[in-house]
Amino acid sequence: MKKEIINVSRRDFLITTGKAGAGMSLGFYLSGCRENISNEAPTSLMAAATEKLAQVPEVNAWVVIQPDDTVIIRIARSEMGQGTLTGLAQMVAEELECDWSKVTTEYPTPGQNIARDNVWRDFATGGSFGIRGSHQYVRKGGAVARHMLLEAAAEQWGVEMAECKVANSVITHVPSGRTITYGNVAAAAAELFPPEQIELKDPKDWQLIGKPVHRLDTDDKLNGKQIFAADLTLPDMLNASIKACPVFGGKLKTFDETKVSNMPGVRKVVAVHDDAVAVVADTWWQAKKALDALPITWSKGPNTNVNSASIDKMLDEGLTSKENVFVGNQIGDVSKALEGAAKVVEATYRYPFQNHATMEPMNATALWTKDKCEVWCPTQNGTASLHAAADAAGLPVSQCDVYKIHLGGGFGRRGAFQDYVKQVVAIAKQLPGIPVKLLWTREEDMAHGHYHPITKCKMRGGLDDKGNLTGLHVRISGQSILAAVNPGWMTNGADMFTFQGMLPKGDHSISYTVPNLLVDHAMRNPPVPPGFWRGVNINQNAIYMESFIDELAHAAGKDPLTFRQKLMVKHPEGLAVLNAVAEQAGWGKPAEKGVYRGLSVCKAFASHIAACAEVSVNEKGKLKIHRIVAATDPGYAVNPQQIEAQVEGSFVYGLSALLYGECTIKDGAVEQSNFHDYGSMRINEMPKVEVIVMPSGGFWGGVGEPTIAVAAPAVLNAIFAATGKRIRHFPLQGTNLLAS
Amino acid sequence: MIKLNVNGTVHTLDIDNDIPLLWVLREQLGLTGTKYSCGIGNCGSCTVHINGEAVRACVIPVSSLDSSKQIVTIEALSEDNRHPLQQAWKKLDVPQCGYCQSGMLMSAAALLNKIPRPSDEDIDANITNICRCGTFNRVRQGIHLAADINKRGRT
Ligand code: FES
Ligand code: FES
Numbered sequence: 001m002k003k004e005i006i007n008v009s010r011r012d013f014l015i016t017t018g019k020a021g022a023g024m025s026l027g028f029y030l031s032g033c034r035e036n037i038s039n040e041a042p043t044s045l046m047a048a049a050t051e052k053l054a055q056v057p058e059v060n061a062w063v064v065i066q067p068d069d070t071v072i073i074r075i076a077r078s079e080m081g082q083g084t085l086t087g088l089a090q091m092v093a094e095e096l097e098c099d100w101s102k103v104t105t106e107y108p109t110p111g112q113n114i115a116r117d118n119v120w121r122d123f124a125t126g127g128s129f130g131i132r133g134s135h136q137y138v139r140k141g142g143a144v145a146r147h148m149l150l151e152a153a154a155e156q157w158g159v160e161m162a163e164c165k166v167a168n169s170v171i172t173h174v175p176s177g178r179t180i181t182y183g184n185v186a187a188a189a190a191e192l193f194p195p196e197q198i199e200l201k202d203p204k205d206w207q208l209i210g211k212p213v214h215r216l217d218t219d220d221k222l223n224g225k226q227i228f229a230a231d232l233t234l235p236d237m238l239n240a241s242i243k244a245c246p247v248f249g250g251k252l253k254t255f256d257e258t259k260v261s262n263m264p265g266v267r268k269v270v271a272v273h274d275d276a277v278a279v280v281a282d283t284w285w286q287a288k289k290a291l292d293a294l295p296i297t298w299s300k301g302p303n304t305n306v307n308s309a310s311i312d313k314m315l316d317e318g319l320t321s322k323e324n325v326f327v328g329n330q331i332g333d334v335s336k337a338l339e340g341a342a343k344v345v346e347a348t349y350r351y352p353f354q355n356h357a358t359m360e361p362m363n364a365t366a367l368w369t370k371d372k373c374e375v376w377c378p379t380q381n382g383t384a385s386l387h388a389a390a391d392a393a394g395l396p397v398s399q400c401d402v403y404k405i406h407l408g409g410g411f412g413r414r415g416a417f418q419d420y421v422k423q424v425v426a427i428a429k430q431l432p433g434i435p436v437k438l439l440w441t442r443e444e445d446m447a448h449g450h451y452h453p454i455t456k457c458k459m460r461g462g463l464d465d466k467g468n469l470t471g472l473h474v475r476i477s478g479q480s481i482l483a484a485v486n487p488g489w490m491t492n493g494a495d496m497f498t499f500q501g502m503l504p505k506g507d508h509s510i511s512y513t514v515p516n517l518l519v520d521h522a523m524r525n526p527p528v529p530p531g532f533w534r535g536v537n538i539n540q541n542a543i544y545m546e547s548f549i550d551e552l553a554h555a556a557g558k559d560p561l562t563f564r565q566k567l568m569v570k571h572p573e574g575l576a577v578l579n580a581v582a583e584q585a586g587w588g589k590p591a592e593k594g595v596y597r598g599l600s601v602c603k604a605f606a607s608h609i610a611a612c613a614e615v616s617v618n619e620k621g622k623l624k625i626h627r628i629v630a631a632t633d634p635g636y637a638v639n640p641q642q643i644e645a646q647v648e649g650s651f652v653y654g655l656s657a658l659l660y661g662e663c664t665i666k667d668g669a670v671e672q673s674n675f676h677d678y679g680s681m682r683i684n685e686m687p688k689v690e691v692i693v694m695p696s697g698g699f700w701g702g703v704g705e706p707t708i709a710v711a712a713p714a715v716l717n718a719i720f721a722a723t724g725k726r727i728r729h730f731p732l733q734g735t736n737l738l739a740s
Numbered sequence: 741m742i743k744l745n746v747n748g749t750v751h752t753l754d755i756d757n758d759i760p761l762l763w764v765l766r767e768q769l770g771l772t773g774t775k776y777s778c779g780i781g782n783c784g785s786c787t788v789h790i791n792g793e794a795v796r797a798c799v800i801p802v803s804s805l806d807s808s809k810q811i812v813t814i815e816a817l818s819e820d821n822r823h824p825l826q827q828a829w830k831k832l833d834v835p836q837c838g839y840c841q842s843g844m845l846m847s848a849a850a851l852l853n854k855i856p857r858p859s860d861e862d863i864d865a866n867i868t869n870i871c872r873c874g875t876f877n878r879v880r881q882g883i884h885l886a887a888d889i890n891k892r893g894r895t
Contacts, residue, residue: 081837081873214833221838222826224773224814228839231772239767264756285763359777359785359839359872408775408839409872442778641833645878649836652874675782675870684864686876 057190059148061108061119062092062141065186069169071098075105076113076120077130078380079217080410081649082704083642084130086215088138090638091131094208095142095200098182099169105216110382111401123382126415126532131638132606132700136200143198145189152189153180203636203697210695212641229378229405230363234435237365238267239284240427241291242438244276246447247668248527250301251275260290269294270430272423280427284439303527303668311526311665312350315456318477318522319348325522328499332516337471341462345555347548349459349728351540352662353670354452355678356533360408361445362420365437366428368393373400373425378407380415388418392425411653412532416485417450443673450531451663451670453479455498457544459551462516467556469567471516474502474544480523481530481537495523500604501541501709507606507701508538511574512549512567528665534653535708538604543730546600546713551726560599560717561587573696574601577610577631580692585612585629594618595626598717600710607701608633613687613714617722621738625655625685625715630707631692635699644691647707651689654711656681660733679733743807746771747816750807757803762786764802765813773814773842777870784869787843787850788813794850794866814842817849824893825849828885836873843869848883857887 058064064072073092079085089105113120121137122129146166153171154161157178164173169182203209220226245251255277257269265286272278277296281287318324338344364377366389373393379385382402390397402421407414424438440448455478462471480495489497500508502519510517533539553563561582568575578601582588591597594616601610614627630647637643660679664671672678712730720726723737744751746769753768760779765771765788774797777785781799788797789812790805805811817823821830825848828834835841844867851858851866858866863880871879 081835083836214830215835217838218830218833218835219821221835221841222829222845223817223821224771224842226838227772228775230776231766233770233772283763283767285759285767357872359783359837359870360775361777407837408777409837411872439776442780645833645836645875648877649874652876653872656872674780675778676780680783680870680872681876682870683867683876683879686880689877 057187059145059186059189060141060194061116062138063096063145065149065182067183067186069099069102069181069183071096071103071169071182073103073105074108074120076108076123077134078123078125078382078404078407078410080125080380080407080414082130082646083215083639084125085217086213087131087638087642088134089216090208090211090213091135091138092142094206095139096146097166097168100208100213102169103216107404109401109403110386111397113383114397124384124415125380125410126412127605127702129702130704132702135700139200140198143200144194147195147198148189148192149182149185151192152185156180156185156188209636209638210640212639215642226406228360228408229365229376230360230408230439232365232376232405232437234365234367237435237437238280238282238431239287240278240280240424240436240438241284241287242272242276242278242423242440242444243291243296244444244448245298245300247298247300247303248529249303249668251299252277253297253299255297256295260294263290263293266290268431270427272426276423278423278427278438280431280436284437288441300668306527306668307666308664311454314524314526315454315477318524319456319458319475321522323522325520326494327518327520328494328496329502329504329510329517329519331514332471334471334473334516334518337516338460338462338473341470342465343463343555345461345463345552347459347551347726347728348456349544349547350456351454351543351730353454353528353665354533354657354661355446355449355663355672356411356413356531357445357675357678357680358407358409358411358413361440361442362413363437363439364420364424365435366424367433367435368425368428369433371395371399374403375400375421375425376403376405377421378414379404379418379421380407380410380412384415385418385421388421389425392422393429411534412536413450416532419448442675446663446673446678447670449663449670450485450529452533452539453481453530453537454526454528455479455540457540459544459548461548461552463552463556467558469514469552472514474519475522476520477522477524479525479530481532483523483525484530485532495521497537499541500537501545501602507604509603511571511601511603512564513570514567527668535604535705538602538706538709539654539657539712542600542602542604542709543713543716546602546710547716547726547728550598550717550720564599564601573608573633574603574610576696577601577608577633577694580631580694581610581612581629584690584692585614587612596718596721598714598719598721600713600717602706602709604706604709605702606635606699607703607706609706609710611707611710611714613718615715615718615722617719617737621736623719623732623737625687627688627690628714629690629692630710631694632703632707633694633696634701634703635695635697637693637695640693643693643703646703647691648689650705650707651711652681652686654708655715658712658715658731659685660731662731742802742805744802744805744811745807745809746811747813755802758801760798761788761800761802761805761811762797765797771813771815775839775842777839782870783840784847785840785843787846787869789846789850792850792853794847814846817845823849824886824889825852825882827889828882831885832878832882834875834878834882836875840869840871840873844871844875844879848879848886851883852886852890856890858883
């Protein structure tokens with residue numbers, strides 16, 4: 001990529017010039033000055049935050065520079081652990097040429113975004129889009145601010161701007177050697193018009209992008225100071241605990257508040273929409289205790305006979321059905337290829353419902369009055385939260401706002417789904433003028449997720465007499481996320497997301513060239529709400545594809561690496577990551593005694609990733625994952641050490657799912673209730689992970705999710721190498737790895 | 741009335757006996773660094789020290805405590821973020837979302853009190869906290885680094 005010349009829209013500026021100041025986000029304000037806030041009257045919290053800190057005019061929407069040279073960079077996307085806050089700040093700062101050691105960040109609010117004609121654009125943080133979806137306009141934001149700061153200095157000195165340069169927030173007039181810092185010209189720069197055009201740096205000139213700088217948000221996470229949304233305290237705030245009908249689709253029938261209204265601290269028992277009841281009390285513990293004691297009856301609705309076995313049956317039917325089937329990828333004539341094959345291999349896999357299980361349970365805080373509604377919440381999509389709040393509040397969006405408070409994990413649970421926001425507003429509406437914090441129990445969180453969709457997959461592959469793959473039919477049967485969550489994104493009734501990892505082109509294209517291919521989906525939607533779960537459909541699809549490619553290699557009597565390499569000739573980036581892990585892991589050379597290797601490769605969220613796992617299975621069938629070598633090519637690597645952290649973390653999330661992740665359904669409700677029966681990996685199960693970050697440039701791929709796709713299949717293929725047993729049902733928990 | 745010694749201060753509290761320590765810390769004393777995640781003693785997010793031992797505050801009724809028990813929370817791990825574990829965590833950028841990290845740090849601090857130079861096996865046996873973001877490998881490195889910092893500090 002060369003330098004990019006970007007036209008600066010007049011709109012960005014006219015709207016953004018001048019008036020708004022620093023500290024506009026209450027989220028930032030709260031974490032910085034928590035004590036102060038509790039002395040404010042709650043009705044003026046937003047105004048107080050803005051007034052208090054609005055002394056310095058912004059240079060533009062992205063950048064505020066204070067007289068002491070502190071640089072405040074505004075971040076629209078949500079930080080939930082994935083490091084996007086630091087990465088985005090690096091990109092603004094790269095073009096701004098500011099002193100990185102003086103950089104801090106803040107979140108603008110979604111309400112301000114709407115009021116300023118969308119100047120910060122997209123607040124949604126998902127699909128591994130935080131950086132790849134905004135790299136150009138945030139760099140532009142930094143570049144425009146730099147230009148204005150330089151122009152202000154030149155004007156002040158009465159010299160040509162071309163004679164000035166900047167590094168580390170210090171502007172120098174080259175001929176005279178005079179210097180001035182950003183903090184001293186920021187106010188004047190704020191009065192200027194932005195340039196008509198701005199040039200972005202050639203990636204080869206990047207100094208800060210690509211550097212493994214430390215995260216900006218670590219200190220407060222080491223001493224308990226970081227305020228997560230669940231920690232928020234507002235003056236006179238009450239606390240709520242909630243229970244919704246455990247059966248999907250069921251409603252609230254009755255509750256007997258007289259049984260609990262005398263319990264300590266209880267203020268009110270309220271129906272929430274038509275399916276839940278909440279107790280509001282002085283403290284959350286009091287609310288929870290009273291809720292536990294509250295007699296509740298439910299109208300369980302139409303789904304009481306739904307259970308895991310009935311759902312399996314529904315999916316089994318879809319494996320061979322012609323009804324409600326959509327095609328995702330088709331090349332040649334697969335039936336003919338399979339008919340003419342020397343050998344046909346067939347296998348059926350199943351992937352379960354899984355809960356996101358963020359460490360911080362769902363929660364939100366709201367303050368409702370008849371003409372205003374404010375919400376403080378952990379959200380991956382502030383704009384979606386704002387609309388949900390306005391909806392539940394019965395107020396126009398312009399009379400509502402949302403303050404993003406730090407998230408204790410997101411993983412897709414807190415973006416499209418704003419159930420907890422709608423609930424808290426419905427509660428707060430029944431207590432006008434009083435802030436109410438709603439915190440779910442872990443049990444509620446397990447019972448009311450938006451689960452990883454359930455699917456089964458029947459794979460049929462044909463080999464010729466030389467062991468070449470001549471045809472492949474992938475039949476997916478199961479749940480569509482979009483049908484439940486976002487029907488507007490569907491294509492003629494099809495959910496193209498279902499085919500992630502197997503599509504003909506795009507961010508989730510298939511990594512292999514198969515002469516005759518058919519990938520289709522029998523849509524079968526059981527009444528369990530599905531959701532975007534970190535990695536989305538790539539998780540199961542990569543297991544299906546990568547396990548089956550291994551099965552085919554084995555059936556063809558070929559080495560799994562060379563079998564893949566042959567199918568990947570036209571996929572050089574994928575091949576490069578595969579070869580990189582094979583080489584570093586020592587594929588082809590003997591591993592330690594009793595240790596076996598498995599491979600997987602995939603393209604997801606526009607990045608290319610591969611993994612090689614080393615495992616052993618002892619005589620009792622116990623699995624140990626010793627080592628994983630992982631490679632990722634995200635195009636550009638903004639912060640390599642944070643990419644490593646995301647890759648390591650992806651193995652924990654992906655392998656937890658493989659080892660323990662299943663929500664089973666009984667009588668229309670989820671059976672698991674907490675971490676004792678919905679397990680998550682611990683440190684003693686964590687393999688060594690070696691991360692190869694190999695950005696090849698020219699495209700922007702995601703980082704937070706892709707690696708999850710290769711975690712499970714690499715381990716499954718290694719288990720097969722160790723035991724000869726192919727596992728096709730997940731999770732592994734309870735499966736005998738040895739018996740055939 | 742219940743007397744609790746938290747971070748060196750004795751608090752006299754008029755509260756129900758059955759409240760778990762976690763909620764007394766969070767809601768009565770405003771010490772929200774100690775987190776709620778499971779409430780059943782499974783995940784370790786609520787780990788604090790009682791007389792130097794790591795315990796899970798969500799399953800400890802305050803009735804089992806009195807002022808002779810020294811309770812220490814994440815807020816008092818150090819005064820200035822200079823505990824060897826905090827230094828190591830910072831150096832290695834251990835936290836991702838950070839929600840489990842108070843518990844991780846308190847579990848790790850109790851381990852270092854007991855075993856100043858823990859082996860990987862010691863870490864496996866003692867750090868049983870859940871981290872859904874997946875920081876385990878940096879947690880492990882961080883504990884080893886903190887043990888080094890500790891040793892350098894003493895010599
Ligand atoms: S919240 Fe106490 S162990 Fe999970
Ligand atoms: S850092 Fe997010 S759960 Fe551990």
